[in-house]
Amino acid sequence: xxxxxxxxxxxxxxxxxxxxxxxxxxxxxxxxxxxxxxxxxxxxxxxxxxxxxxxxxxxxxxxxxxxxxxxxxxxxxxxxxxxxxxxxxxxxxxxxxxxxxxxxxxxxxxxxxxxxxxxxxxxxxxxxxxxxxxxxxxxxxxxxxxxxxxxxxxxx
Numbered sequence: 001x002x003x004x005x006x007x008x009x010x011x012x013x014x015x016x017x018x019x020x021x022x023x024x025x026x027x028x029x030x031x032x033x034x035x036x037x038x039x040x041x042x043x044x045x046x047x048x049x050x051x052x053x054x055x056x057x058x059x060x061x062x063x064x065x066x067x068x069x070x071x072x073x074x075x076x077x078x079x080x081x082x083x084x085x086x087x088x089x090x091x092x093x094x095x096x097x098x099x100x101x102x103x104x105x106x107x108x109x110x111x112x113x114x115x116x117x118x119x120x121x122x123x124x125x126x127x128x129x130x131x132x133x134x135x136x137x138x139x140x141x142x143x144x145x146x147x148x149x150x151x152x153x154x155x156x
Contacts, residue, residue, distance in 0.1 A: 010070055012059045019056040022049035040148040080112050102138060107131045 026045040029038045058064045084105055092101035110130060116123035142148050 007068055008059070008062070011064060012056070014070075015052065015056040015059045019049070019052040022052035025049070040146055081109055084108050084112070099135060099139060103131060103135050106134050 022045065026042075026049040029041040029045040032038050055064070088101055088105040092105060095101070096104070107127065110127050111118070114123065114127060116126065118124075
């Protein structure tokens, strides 16, 4: 670790945080009950944690090209999405149900980051259609194809 430039430190910290989240999610997927509800999350979490830990190790050893790092302006642009994601994870998914909360969160994120003008009716129609297709794919993937449990609360 002879050359600890700011972009490299950012990469080490970010990949370390992602690896810690991956370890936590993997641990939860192996310890929650009913265990059959967590078969698919276990598979995904295991792959996720292996890749995240490998990325962290590569960052620590300096084997990863890190580019210019994340500027303050880019980070500020990410904050609304991070805020919506935190609300989704810690409140919406449980309080509104998986499909309802996912639809709302996806639509808000799409609206925030879509460069199409917010004053044009066609851009809103496009966002609604994209959100509906996204929800249909999520439902088809989880409920029909994989037949896995999704959090069921108020609506779904």
